[in-house]
Amino acid sequence: MKQRLWAVVLISAALAPSLRAQAPAFRSESTDVLVDVVVRDKHGRLIRGLTRSDLVVKEDGEEQTITSFRAVSASPGAATARPAEAEQSRVAAVRQERVQVSTQKRLVSLVYDRLGPDGRRLGRQASLDFLKKDLGPNVYYAVFTIDRGFKVVQPYTDDMARLKKAVEAATSGERSDFQSDLANMSRTANAAGNADGAESPTPSQGTVDGAAMSAAQAGQMAKEMLDFSEVLEREDLGRMSVFSLWAIVKELRKLPGRKTVLYFAEGLQMPNSMVEQFKSMLSEANRANVTVYAIDARGLTTVSDQGAANAKLSEAAQWSRYARNTQNETAAGNKQEFRTFDRAADSLRANQQNEMLELAESTGGFLIANTNDLRPNLEKLSEEFNTYYEITYHPKNQVYDGRFRAIAVSVTSRKDAVVQARDGYFALPVMEGQTVFSYEAPLLRVLSRNPLPRELEFRAGVVQFRQRMGLQQAALVFDLPLKNVAFAKDEKVGKYRTHITVLALVKDADGRVVSKLSRDVPLNEPMDRLEGFQQGRFIVTRAINLAPGRYTVESVAADQEGQRVSAKKSVLVVMRHTGEASVSDITLVRRIDKPAEERDPQDALQVPVGRIVPTLIDSVPGGSGKLLSLFFTLYPDETSQDPPKVVLDLLRDGQVVSRTSPALPPAGPDGSIPYVANIPLDSVAAAQYQFRATLVQGNFGAQKSIYLNIE
Known part of the structure; x- marks a missing residue:
C-alpha cells in the first residue's frame, strides 16, 4: 500500500x-498580490467603466495602496473609464490602463475529475458549447483528466479541432468505480450488524447463542472493513484531486495573463487529513492569480450531499451519548468512542458540493450546480472571463508568518455593487x-x-x-x-x-x-x-x-x-x-516495514525484503539476545569478471573484534546488492565501536564505516 x-x-x-x-x-523578491475583480449590480449585470479611484482593496482590514489597475474589456469601447492620464495625475505612482481582451493572453484549463456516464455527457456538451463561444484571439485551452492518476490529454493550444478531439477523449470511457464495492459492503454490514433492528450503535450486552454471535461478529467485521476502506478511499480520491489541481496551478503561476480552471466533478472528496494541503493549494492558486469555476456534473439531483455529512455527525453523536451514559465498557465500544472525534471532523467535510463551492469562491470563481441547463451559467462565466478588473497591490505587512491574509475589495462609488474576487492567501515565503x-x-x-x-x-x-x-x-x-x-x-x-x-x-x-x-x-x-x-x-x-x-x-x-x-x-x-564499485553510507535499522506494492526505483530504502526504516542514533543496547542491525548497499563493478565479496569488521580502539565474510545475495536488476547485517551482541562489551563494510572485487576494494556506542 x-x-x-x-x-x-x-x-x-x-x-x-x-x-x-x-x-x-x-521576504520574497516579488510580493505583489494580483487580484482579478468582477463587479455586478444587484440585478447581476456587469458594471463597466470603473477606475482605480472607485475601488478599495483591504488586507486583514487594512487598506492597501493599489500599484496597478487595468480594466479588461471584451469589446472596443466597453470600458468607459475616465482617462488614465487624469487618474495618474491625481494618484501619483499608480499605473492605470485599459486593455482589450484580444491583446490579453488567457489560459483555460478544462479538468474532468472522475465523471460517471451522465456527468461525462453533461461535461462534454458544456465544454463544447463554451469552446464555440470563447475560442477567440490569444485564448489557449488545455484538457486534463483525474481518475486513478492525473493525465494531460491536450497541452495548451488554440487549435479547435484538437480541442474538440481532446474533450471527446476526456469525456468518454468509464471511470474507476470504488463506490459500488463499498456500497455492497455497507449493505452487508448493516444487514448483519443490525439484524436485531437496533437503530443506535449500542454494543452487544450479555450472552447470545452461537449463531447470533456469529452474525453479530460478521456484521461488526464488515462494518470495520467498511469504515477502514471508506477512510482510505476518501484519502486517495481527495489526495488525487488536490494534488492534480495543484500541479496545474504550480505551472500556471509561471505564466502571465488571465488564468481560469473549469473543474468538472461530481463532488470533491475532502477528508480531514487533506484539509491543510487543500488550503495551501487554494492559497497558491490565489497567489498565481488562478480562478476556479466548479461545475457539479451531476446536474439536477434530488439527493443532498448534506445527508452524508449529517449521517457521520449523527453516528459521532450516538457514540458520544453512549460514552456518557453507559456504565459497562467494552473493547468495541471504546474503539468506536475513540473514533468519535474523527467522525465529527469528517462530517464537516462530508458535503462534497460544499467543497466544490469553497474551491470556487476562495479563488474568485463560482459554483454551477443543481441544474441540467448550464447555458445561463456558462453565459455568466463567459462574461467574467472576458470583462474584469485587474488590481495589483504591494502588501503593507511583509511578515511571513503562515497566517491567512483576508482580501476584501469594495466599490466606493456605487452602493449596489456586488464584488467577486479571491478571498485571500497564506503569507508564505517563496521557495x-x-x-x-x-x-x-x-x-x-x-x-x-x-x-x-x-x-x-x-x-x-x-x-x-x-x-x-x-x-x-x-x-x-x-x-x-x-x-x-x-x-x-x-x-x-x-x-x-x-x-x-x-x-x-x-x-x-x-x-x-x-x-x-x-x-x-x-x-x-x-x-x-x-x-x-x-x-x-x-x-x-x-x-x-x-x-x-x-x-x-x-x-x-x-x-x-x-x-x-x-x-x-x-x-x-x-x-x-571516480571508481566503478562503491559502498553506500551505513545506517542503523530501526525496523523493516512490509514491501511496497510498487517499488520506487528512486528510493534506495525500498529493498526486496521490505522498506528499511533507518535511525540516526549512535547508541544501541547490548547484552544477551540483543542484535546490532545495520543496512548498506554494495555497488559492484558491473564490467568486472570477478565476483564481489564483502568483509564485515567490528573494531574497538582500531583493533578487529570480529570479522565475517557472509555470502551475498544476487544483485538486483540495477546491479546493486542491498544488505542487512545482524550482529549478535551477547558477548560484546559495552564500549565505542567502529563497524566497517568492505567490498572486494578482484584487486579493487571500496569501504565505508560507522561509529557507534554499545551500552
Whole structure:
C-alpha cells in the first residue's frame, strides 16, 4: 500500500510562544498580490467603466495602496473609464490602463475529475458549447483528466479541432468505480450488524447463542472493513484531486495573463487529513492569480450531499451519548468512542458540493450546480472571463508568518455593487521548485534565530547511496525520539494528545533549497498506547538526488503541546565518484516495514525484503539476545569478471573484534546488492565501536564505516 501522509491541521494561529518570539527573516523578491475583480449590480449585470479611484482593496482590514489597475474589456469601447492620464495625475505612482481582451493572453484549463456516464455527457456538451463561444484571439485551452492518476490529454493550444478531439477523449470511457464495492459492503454490514433492528450503535450486552454471535461478529467485521476502506478511499480520491489541481496551478503561476480552471466533478472528496494541503493549494492558486469555476456534473439531483455529512455527525453523536451514559465498557465500544472525534471532523467535510463551492469562491470563481441547463451559467462565466478588473497591490505587512491574509475589495462609488474576487492567501515565503505549507512558516522563522534554540533532542541528516548520471542517490532522514515529547491526558475519555511538527531543508552553496521534508502530526490516541508511543521514534525519510558539491542541512523540530522547539544546521559534502564499485553510507535499522506494492526505483530504502526504516542514533543496547542491525548497499563493478565479496569488521580502539565474510545475495536488476547485517551482541562489551563494510572485487576494494556506542 502506498505511503499515506499523516493528518495535518493549520497550526499557525495556535503556535507556542517560543515559536512566535522572533520576527521572520523571510521576504520574497516579488510580493505583489494580483487580484482579478468582477463587479455586478444587484440585478447581476456587469458594471463597466470603473477606475482605480472607485475601488478599495483591504488586507486583514487594512487598506492597501493599489500599484496597478487595468480594466479588461471584451469589446472596443466597453470600458468607459475616465482617462488614465487624469487618474495618474491625481494618484501619483499608480499605473492605470485599459486593455482589450484580444491583446490579453488567457489560459483555460478544462479538468474532468472522475465523471460517471451522465456527468461525462453533461461535461462534454458544456465544454463544447463554451469552446464555440470563447475560442477567440490569444485564448489557449488545455484538457486534463483525474481518475486513478492525473493525465494531460491536450497541452495548451488554440487549435479547435484538437480541442474538440481532446474533450471527446476526456469525456468518454468509464471511470474507476470504488463506490459500488463499498456500497455492497455497507449493505452487508448493516444487514448483519443490525439484524436485531437496533437503530443506535449500542454494543452487544450479555450472552447470545452461537449463531447470533456469529452474525453479530460478521456484521461488526464488515462494518470495520467498511469504515477502514471508506477512510482510505476518501484519502486517495481527495489526495488525487488536490494534488492534480495543484500541479496545474504550480505551472500556471509561471505564466502571465488571465488564468481560469473549469473543474468538472461530481463532488470533491475532502477528508480531514487533506484539509491543510487543500488550503495551501487554494492559497497558491490565489497567489498565481488562478480562478476556479466548479461545475457539479451531476446536474439536477434530488439527493443532498448534506445527508452524508449529517449521517457521520449523527453516528459521532450516538457514540458520544453512549460514552456518557453507559456504565459497562467494552473493547468495541471504546474503539468506536475513540473514533468519535474523527467522525465529527469528517462530517464537516462530508458535503462534497460544499467543497466544490469553497474551491470556487476562495479563488474568485463560482459554483454551477443543481441544474441540467448550464447555458445561463456558462453565459455568466463567459462574461467574467472576458470583462474584469485587474488590481495589483504591494502588501503593507511583509511578515511571513503562515497566517491567512483576508482580501476584501469594495466599490466606493456605487452602493449596489456586488464584488467577486479571491478571498485571500497564506503569507508564505517563496521557495523555487518547492511547495511551502502554512505550518512550515513558523519553523522557517526559527531557522533565522541566532543562536538556534536547543530544547528538543533530534537528528537529521542525509544517507548517501549510489551516484549515477552525475547525481547522488540519497535519503533525507529526520529522527525524533518521542520520550521527551509532551502529551496532555484526558482521563475522562482515556486518551492523550500530542502534536509534532518537523522540517528539514537541503540548501546548495548559493542558499537555494534543493530538497525539503516536513510533517505536521497531531495525535489523539488511547491512553493504553502512551507507553509504546514514548518508547518510539518519529522517523521520516525522503528520497532525493544531489549533484556533487557542498550543501547545508537545516532542520527544526517543534513539540507543540510542550511549547518547545529545536533547530540545527550541518554541512553535507557530496563527492564526485571516480571508481566503478562503491559502498553506500551505513545506517542503523530501526525496523523493516512490509514491501511496497510498487517499488520506487528512486528510493534506495525500498529493498526486496521490505522498506528499511533507518535511525540516526549512535547508541544501541547490548547484552544477551540483543542484535546490532545495520543496512548498506554494495555497488559492484558491473564490467568486472570477478565476483564481489564483502568483509564485515567490528573494531574497538582500531583493533578487529570480529570479522565475517557472509555470502551475498544476487544483485538486483540495477546491479546493486542491498544488505542487512545482524550482529549478535551477547558477548560484546559495552564500549565505542567502529563497524566497517568492505567490498572486494578482484584487486579493487571500496569501504565505508560507522561509529557507534554499545551500552
